[in-house]
Amino acid sequence: MDVYEAVASRRAVRGFSGEPVPREALERVLRTAARAPSGANLQPWHTYVLTDAPLAELKERTAERVAAGDPGDEREYQMYPPELTSPYRERRFGAAEQRYAALGIAREDKQAREKAVTANWDCFGAPAALFSYIDRGMGTAQWADIGMYLQTVMLLLRAEGLHSCPQMAWSMYRRTVAEVVSPPDGLVLFCGMSIGFEDTTTSYARIARAPLAETVTFLDGQGRSGSTASARERKDRYVPEQPLTSPSTTHANPRYVQEGL
Ligand SMILES: Cc1cc2nc3c(=O)[nH]c(=O)nc-3n(C[C@H](O)[C@H](O)[C@H](O)COP(=O)(O)O)c2cc1C
Numbered sequence: 001m002d003v004y005e006a007v008a009s010r011r012a013v014r015g016f017s018g019e020p021v022p023r024e025a026l027e028r029v030l031r032t033a034a035r036a037p038s039g040a041n042l043q044p045w046h047t048y049v050l051t052d053a054p055l056a057e058l059k060e061r062t063a064e065r066v067a068a069g070d071p072g073d074e075r076e077y078q079m080y081p082p083e084l085t086s087p088y089r090e091r092r093f094g095a096a097e098q099r100y101a102a103l104g105i106a107r108e109d110k111q112a113r114e115k116a117v118t119a120n121w122d123c124f125g126a127p128a129a130l131f132s133y134i135d136r137g138m139g140t141a142q143w144a145d146i147g148m149y150l151q152t153v154m155l156l157l158r159a160e161g162l163h164s165c166p167q168m169a170w171s172m173y174r175r176t177v178a179e180v181v182s183p184p185d186g187l188v189l190f191c192g193m194s195i196g197f198e199d200t201t202t203s204y205a206r207i208a209r210a211p212l213a214e215t216v217t218f219l220d221g222q223g224r225s226g227s228t229a230s231a232r233e234r235k236d237r238y239v240p241e242q243p244l245t246s247p248s249t250t251h252a253n254p255r256y257v258q259e260g261l
Contacts, residue, residue, distance in 0.1 A: 013198050013204070054180055087214070098205040102204050130193045132149075157195060
């Protein structure tokens, strides 16, 4: 699998088969992901990998809290700004709409939506999960390093035929995670990540992205084009986004072809 294919086929998978994830594959992925860049090579990531009994215990303990209506622990960081402005607000709601539509859940069906959210704490059925911590003293640049590391992990998982779902939802029950993984003092849980083989019977939406011109501006000496370009400039210069495929390979997997990838 080449890099384009890994990027194109990664998505937040929320339905896993129970098939165990080989330990060697996880070690290979995490050993290689350590090549991710970080400012001054700080490598600020602390990763805990749970499978088998420890993961079952975590799921069970968390399920008890969720079932009891426990709203979770006081947050250690803000998942989103309290007032999301445009275009982020629309993107956030758009993603939720696409996701629930694919699951056949109506906007007003609060119960079904809640059930879908609750699946987070069962890791969507995944038999493996990692928990990503960072030192409390680290700054925003190091949090960005963690993001690069986690994306590297997710792409390498694709190369192993595995899928993933990063989950900030786990930060809501961080004390329960801490009871099971016993991290040293001073670490903050950023997120969990469910890992496993996809349950191909679970329906999903391929969540859309903003057009390139909305998020990228090119300055090439001929003028500007992209998000700050005028409508006229955009019309003249904007080339529609190409399907995210490798320039040199075609996909053997008919699913990718079906999705136009
Ligand atoms: C840092 C981070 C945290 C996330 N937390 C959750 C989560 O708690 N639960 C969940 O179902 N998805 C979570 N996601 C997945 C996003 O919703 C998903 O990546 C986004 O909607 C785009 O969809 P795609 O990854 O399938 O293309 C998270 C993604 C990131 C990067």
